Amino acid sequence: xxxxxxxxxxxxxxxxxxxxxxxxxxxxxxxxxxQHDTSVLVGLQYIKDHLDGTLTFRWSCRMxxxxxxxxxxxxxxxxxxxxxxxxxxxxxLRIDPLEHFPIIKDLAIDQTDFLNxxxxxKPYLIPKQDKPLSEGAYLQTPKQMEQxxxxxxxxxxxxxxxxxxxxxxxxxxxxxxxxxxxxxxxADSRDVGWSARSDVxxxxxxxxxxxxxxxxxxVCPKNVDPAHAxxxxxxxxxxxxxxxxxxxxxxxxxx
Amino acid sequence: xxxxxDPIFWSMFGAGGMLSALLGxxxxxxxxxxxxxxxxxxxxxxxxAHALAFAQNPIGKLFLFVVILLFLFHSMHRLLHSxxxxxxxxxxxxxxxxxxxxxxxxLGLISLLSIGF
Amino acid sequence: MxxxxxxxVKTYTRPVTGTWxxxxxxxxxxxxxxxxxxxxxxxxxxxxSGVISLALGQSTYEAWQALLTTKTSLxxxxxxxxxxxxxxxxxxKVMPKTTPQIxxxxxxxxKTGVLFTAxxxxxxxxxxxxxxx
Ligand code: SF4
Ligand code: FES
Numbered sequence: 071x072x073x074x075x076x077x078x079x080x081x082x083x084x085x086x087x088x089x090x091x092x093x094x095x096x097x098x099x100x101x102x103x104x105q106h107d108t109s110v111l112v113g114l115q116y117i118k119d120h121l122d123g124t125l126t127f128r129w130s131c132r133m134x135x136x137x138x139x140x141x142x143x144x145x146x147x148x149x150x151x152x153x154x155x156x157x158x159x160x161x162x163l164r165i166d167p168l169e170h171f172p173i174i175k176d177l178a179i180d181q182t183d184f185l186n187x188x189x190x191x192k193p194y195l196i197p198k199q200d201k202p203l204s205e206g207a208y209l210q211t212p213k214q215m216e217q218x219x220x221x222x223x224x225x226x227x228x229x230x231x232x233x234x235x236x237x238x239x240x241x242x243x244x245x246x247x248x249x250x251x252x253x254x255x256x257a258d259s260r261d262v263g264w265s266a267r268s269d270v271x272x273x274x275x276x277x278x279x280x281x282x283x284x285x286x287x288x289v290c291p292k293n294v295d296p297a298h299a300x301x302x303x304x305x306x307x308x309x310x311x312x313x314x315x316x317x318x319x320x321x322x323x324x325x
Numbered sequence: 326x327x328x329x330x331d332p333i334f335w336s337m338f339g340a341g342g343m344l345s346a347l348l349g350x351x352x353x354x355x356x357x358x359x360x361x362x363x364x365x366x367x368x369x370x371x372x373x374a375h376a377l378a379f380a381q382n383p384i385g386k387l388f389l390f391v392v393i394l395l396f397l398f399h400s401m402h403r404l405l406h407s408x409x410x411x412x413x414x415x416x417x418x419x420x421x422x423x424x425x426x427x428x429x430x431x432l433g434l435i436s437l438l439s440i441g442f
Numbered sequence: 443m444x445x446x447x448x449x450x451v452k453t454y455t456r457p458v459t460g461t462w463x464x465x466x467x468x469x470x471x472x473x474x475x476x477x478x479x480x481x482x483x484x485x486x487x488x489x490x491s492g493v494i495s496l497a498l499g500q501s502t503y504e505a506w507q508a509l510l511t512t513k514t515s516l517x518x519x520x521x522x523x524x525x526x527x528x529x530x531x532x533x534x535k536v537m538p539k540t541t542p543q544i545x546x547x548x549x550x551x552x553k554t555g556v557l558f559t560a561x562x563x564x565x566x567x568x569x570x571x572x573x574x575x
Contacts, residue, residue, distance in 0.1 A: 089452045089453070145466065169456070170458070172455045173453055173454040174450045183449070186444065189446065235410065239410070269326045273329055274327060274331070276326075276329070284536065285469070285472075297539050301536075302540060304331075304540065310332075341482070345533075346529060346530040346534065346559060347559050348566075349482060349530065350523055350526045351566050354523055355566075356489070357515065358519050362511065366570055366574060400479040401479075401483070412459055432494060433494075437493060439497045
């Protein structure tokens, strides 16, 4: 038997919450056999298939792109399909639902708050004028694309919200991913939506709730760097506040 | 959505953070270590006559004022946010923290003006 | 936030307390960075007290000066110097997050900032050294 195919057993504590009983959440321990290539997600699936069919959690793609399997693994927000049991053995493993979100059942959290925030930042291109399809595509240079490319990689996994203490302390904060996506469109050369989005950006619950903890950028599985998106917009919001942005655009800088 | 007045305080926080990052260590070295103990710099560097001349010089006066203003507003802004980090929120927090910074600045301004030109 | 999506009817919300930063080293480093403000504040008070005593006249100013020559003051300022140097480092450390999208590596910004501060400090002391000779 090589190390790759050897089967070992790890103990996993999972936070359980049953909305029907309404009793406060508690941990339940499962013994899970695993091999070198067993992800935490597959471990959870083993529990559901073989040990306890009542365990609830979300997943879909199993390959770090759908963004549905985020959980707290030993207190750190991670994609469970992108994390491996071998890295925790022989110690125990603790799995909690994503921090700061209301729990619906077990590891499934309610993302409604984020969906409404995402909605509020108008996450779509607002062009200067609508071009009929016959006039062809909006052209963009690679340099212009660089300005927003990494912010467009977000998969809405919400790890950054679970990582953000300011979101936990003040849930009205628009938060990392939504603000990063707000900036993703503002930074796009084809977009002129700054003023349509500035209400959200300039408000107390916009960029100004951020204290640059920076953990959002640390945990993001797609290198979106929400902390960078938010903090460069503190500068923009300040320039806007003092009327400098307007001045710059009248003399032809910016878009 | 209510527009935040944070740009005013954040600008001062940023300017003060930059100024204290660039000059904080060397100022502390000069006023607290080198001069009082005659280490590298002579003790007379900050004698009454020298200090007075510096504070009477318009540039020296402006420098002292700006350092006090920005160091105070930088630190009060950050400490205010630390309060939130400890999960303490109060409607009076802004008047208290920025008020304190403003009061210190005012004391400095009055002193500097009374020193004359 | 209200909006067109309605929250689940029955959920459990975990409480957030003021001790969230204790469990993660990343947060401890953040809290240490924020705590530097306390020492910037303290030094502002040292300077302010000097300016006030200067305005009050020679005897008050010299009493203030005498305080600075105590051993306690030396230790206090040495500690303060270390903490402000840490502030300098952390300040440049987070600076790359505030700049626009540019082609400079974050470490370059940190290094340049810290080295520039060190150079500037040496120049200032050297100039003072020159004019007080
Ligand atoms: S910014 Fe990163 S961590 Fe946050 S939701 Fe998007 S992909 Fe996930
Ligand atoms: S299952 Fe899709 S990201 Fe993990």
